Amino acid sequence: MATMLNGAAIMDGALLLIAANESCPQPQTSEHLAAVEIMRLQHIIILQNKVDLIQENVAINQHEAIRKFIQGTVADNAPVVPISAQLKYNIDVVCEYIVKKIPIPERNFISPPxxxxxxxxxxxxxxxxxxxxxxxxxxxxxxxxxxxxxxxxxxxxxxxxxxxxxxxxxxxxxxxxxxxxxxxxxxxxxxxxxxxxxxxxxxxxxxxxxxxxxxxxxxVGSLPEVFVELEVNFFLLRRLLGVRTKGSEKQGKVSKLAKGEILMLNIGSMSTGAKVIAVRNDLAKLQLTSPVCTSRGEKIALSRRVEKHWRLIGWGTIQAGTTLDVPPSPI
The missing domain is CATH 2.40.30.10 (Translation factors)
Structure with a gap:
């Protein structure tokens, strides 16, 4: 999950891969779609892979399950393309969708790099x-x-x-x-x-x-400040994603942040641990294990240790923080 969040920090679009020979959604699929929303990726193409392994009616039923799963999410209007990566079936259609459906964003060439x-x-x-x-x-x-x-x-x-x-x-x-x-x-x-x-x-x-x-x-001299503590406005998911459940059992609820607990934060491409030192309503003060170069207003992803794995539990926006004094440039 940390690798996926780090990579998503620099992406303009995403391909969500769903195996046609498995039920939808798998726990990891739900978690990755939530992560895509957190990282503000608007342009998504859904790939229904391994269609060569199933019958036509099974593929149609799963297509309907995928449509139901993405309803009300950022991927609501995303195209669902049946493919077989192994047989290179419909890969040309995927390329066409990437070219036509994912616009080239406006780039800023004037600001300092x-x-x-x-x-x-x-x-x-x-x-x-x-x-x-x-x-x-x-x-x-x-x-x-x-x-x-x-x-x-x-x-x-x-x-x-x-x-x-x-x-x-x-x-x-x-x-x-x-x-x-x-x-x-x-x-x-x-x-x-x-x-x-x-x-x-x-x-x-x-x-x-x-x-x-x-x-x-x-x-030189144009980069954001370096933070060691962050004050974030956060939002928690209602239920845990990415954890397998038995039968019709529901996903566990996400408990509130507790003072003193350790979380993992993803800020841009940086993954760092953070200790919760204060919580009030939807505001939290976090002490970072490693300093981070970032800006106020940046979005962050919050993960908690669940069953030996870091699981996405919510996201937040940096409001303020404590910065380090950086030595002046020798250049």
């Missing part, structure tokens, strides 16, 4: 000579603005440490872009939309094994 990091790598192989070593690579999607080769950039929160008193401190990472890639194409400029690989002069140790996931990359 801001990119959510969803992957980071060390591209150096063991045994490289010192002069062959290349800087770390960050992968993600640009939300606004344009990145250019040789541009100086900042990554927040950057390097996070605790001082002797146990207080969290963060030091942004400053670097320079040495290459930009989309797929296999080398670029001089990168614009919003699609996935971009950004080659930098960063120490590759900092980017190894997705260490920068959840951080924000952009123009």
């Amino acid at each position: 801001n990119m959510i990091v969803i992957r980071s790598f060390d591209v150096n192989k063991p045994g490289f000579e010192v002069d062959e070593i290349r800087g770390g690579v960050a992968g993600g999607s640009i939300l606004r603005g344009v990145l250019k080769v040789n541009q100086y950039i900042e990554v927040r929160p950057g390097i996070v440490v605790k001082d002797e008193s146990g207080n969290i401190k963060c030091t942004p990472i400053y670097s320079r872009i040495v290459s930009l890639y989309a797929e296999q194409n080398e670029l001089q400029f990168a614009v919003p939309g699609g996935l971009i690989g950004v080659g930098t002069t960063m120490d590759p140790t900092l980017t190894r094994a997705d260490r920068l996931v959840g951080q924000v990359l952009g123009e």
Whole structure:
């Protein structure tokens, strides 16, 4: 679920895959549809997969069950396309729907660049000579603005440490872009939309094994503040999603937030733990286990530990919070 929410933070549309040889909805299907609504994805195409494994009347009955399931949700008017991924049946129709039903959103090329990091790598192989070593690579999607080769950039929160008193401190990472890639194409400029690989002069140790996931990359001095506590206006789901039930048994109700409990938050592509330190009506104060670079008004997803799994229980909007003092830029 955390992976799905992180990915949804940079998507313009979604394909909801439903197996034709299973009853609808499966617990995970309900949970993912709720997550799509939380992440404000408006453009959805539903794929009824594995139609080659069932008879026509079963496919028609399941199609009606899917229509009933999505009624009143963000996917209410979404097309339901019967496909067989294995036999490549109707894949051309899916491509046509993607082109015609999911519009290209308006992009902002004027604002300072801001990119959510969803992957980071060390591209150096063991045994490289010192002069062959290349800087770390960050992968993600640009939300606004344009990145250019040789541009100086900042990554927040950057390097996070605790001082002797146990207080969290963060030091942004400053670097320079040495290459930009989309797929296999080398670029001089990168614009919003699609996935971009950004080659930098960063120490590759900092980017190894997705260490920068959840951080924000952009123009020096233009990134949002770094929060360690958040005040959120939240809304809880009525019932738990993603938990299997027996027979006609109903999903368990979502209990209220309790002071002192630990939740998981998804903010952009960042997943972090949070301790509830105060609750009043639909407002909660949350202490984060890791600092997050975000803005007031951003949407967040709330998950709770249920039967050894993190389950989506609601969402919220950031109203205010406690920020960290970030050292001034040396550039």
